[in-house]
Amino acid sequence: MKDFDQLLDGVLQEDTAAQPRPGLEARVMARVRMEGRKYRSGFGPRNLLWASSIAMIVCVVMAASIWYVSDRGLPQPDKVASRAPAPILNAPAVETPKPVVARHDAHLSQGKDRQHLRLTHVDSANEKAEHASEDEPRLETFPAVSQKGDVTGWFGTSDGEKLAAIARGASPETVAAYQQLRSAQKEPIDIAAIEIKPLQ
Amino acid sequence: MRRDDPLEREQEFSGIVERQARFMFRVAYSLLRNVQDAEDAVQEAFLKLYRGDAWRRMEDEKAFLARTVWRVALDRAPRAADRMDDVAGMELAAAGASPESHLADQAERVLLRRLIDGLPEELRQPLVLSAIEEMTSREVAVVMGIPEGTVRTRVMRARAELKKRFTGMEVRR
Numbered sequence: 001m002k003d004f005d006q007l008l009d010g011v012l013q014e015d016t017a018a019q020p021r022p023g024l025e026a027r028v029m030a031r032v033r034m035e036g037r038k039y040r041s042g043f044g045p046r047n048l049l050w051a052s053s054i055a056m057i058v059c060v061v062m063a064a065s066i067w068y069v070s071d072r073g074l075p076q077p078d079k080v081a082s083r084a085p086a087p088i089l090n091a092p093a094v095e096t097p098k099p100v101v102a103r104h105d106a107h108l109s110q111g112k113d114r115q116h117l118r119l120t121h122v123d124s125a126n127e128k129a130e131h132a133s134e135d136e137p138r139l140e141t142f143p144a145v146s147q148k149g150d151v152t153g154w155f156g157t158s159d160g161e162k163l164a165a166i167a168r169g170a171s172p173e174t175v176a177a178y179q180q181l182r183s184a185q186k187e188p189i190d191i192a193a194i195e196i197k198p199l200q
Numbered sequence: 201m202r203r204d205d206p207l208e209r210e211q212e213f214s215g216i217v218e219r220q221a222r223f224m225f226r227v228a229y230s231l232l233r234n235v236q237d238a239e240d241a242v243q244e245a246f247l248k249l250y251r252g253d254a255w256r257r258m259e260d261e262k263a264f265l266a267r268t269v270w271r272v273a274l275d276r277a278p279r280a281a282d283r284m285d286d287v288a289g290m291e292l293a294a295a296g297a298s299p300e301s302h303l304a305d306q307a308e309r310v311l312l313r314r315l316i317d318g319l320p321e322e323l324r325q326p327l328v329l330s331a332i333e334e335m336t337s338r339e340v341a342v343v344m345g346i347p348e349g350t351v352r353t354r355v356m357r358a359r360a361e362l363k364k365r366f367t368g369m370e371v372r373r
């Protein structure tokens with residue numbers, strides 16, 4: 001089978017003797033130079049890799065900081081906006097000062113009302129809120145203590161105003177002291193003559 | 201990291217392209233059997249090399265480059281194979297070819313080439329690479345990543361297999 005071996009070698013040599021079209025090296029180098037320009041202009045794969053890595057790190061840091069802030073319980077604008085309104089039952093009732101007499105009437109009538117309310121079951125949240133404000137402890141005196149000390153706007157010189165001030169809760173000693181101060185301010189002030197003696 | 205002038209780098213690379221482009225083409229062609237595909241494989245291989253720095257550290261330049269283009273050609277081989285005629289169909293055509301229409305020698309060559317294409321890859325690759333004049337069996341072993349002794353064994357098995365198939369077809373004709 002010497003013929004077969006010669007034939008096979010001949011076929012293999014034909015295949016390996018194939019030549020590229022002219023200018024293969026030039027075409028390869030043209031593409032290589034184009035690739036080199038990409039590198040020099042900063043858009044090479046290595047620079048893109050760096051840029052994407054830095055962007056990813058920034059994203060991770062931002063996500064971590066957001067998570068940290070939310071974990072600490074600090075208020076987030078979106079959370080505050082999306083938070084459901086708290087039940088009115090838990091909200092502190094804001095009351096405007098009412099006249100003492102009217103308040104007293106309401107207080108007297110509430111005993112019956114409360115009993116009536118205990119018997120009737122009310123599901124409405126708004127109605128519950130109204131009754132919750134009624135369940136709050138009532139003030140022993142009116143107005144509140146913080147308002148009691150502020151007496152400057154209440155006192156006048158007439159006896160009627162004095163009585164009104166006492167009725168509002170100010171003590172008689174306080175009224176007397178304030179009146180004394182007001183009368184002292186109304187008296188004329190004497191200024192002694194200033195004498196300057198010549199130097200000896 | 202080694203950083204130097206890009207132009208100097210380009211010139212250095214240009215020297216490698218001038219020296220080895222044709223050799224790389226033959227390696228790619230032995231697998232792909234198509235000039236256009238082989239040229240594309242060479243260009244792709246050189247671009248891959250240029251993007252990295254491994255080409256500056258290669259010890260055996262020829263073996264390194266042959267291995268690089270061989271891998272690229274292997275990725276393209278299925279696409280090239282799609283353009284090939286079916287080997288079995290060619291066998292039938294060769295068997296039915298009349299002496300009047302083809303020269304006998306030409307028919308034998310065509311048949312043998314098709315039989316080579318029909319070999320298993322583990323036998324065909326060392327056979328065609330060994331046929332490239334510039335490549336020793338050691339370099340073929342480096343390219344394929346197998347021991348040198350295995351290359352020789354596979355080449356012998358490939359030749360024996362081809363002879364068996366070729367003789368069988370000659371008898372049928």
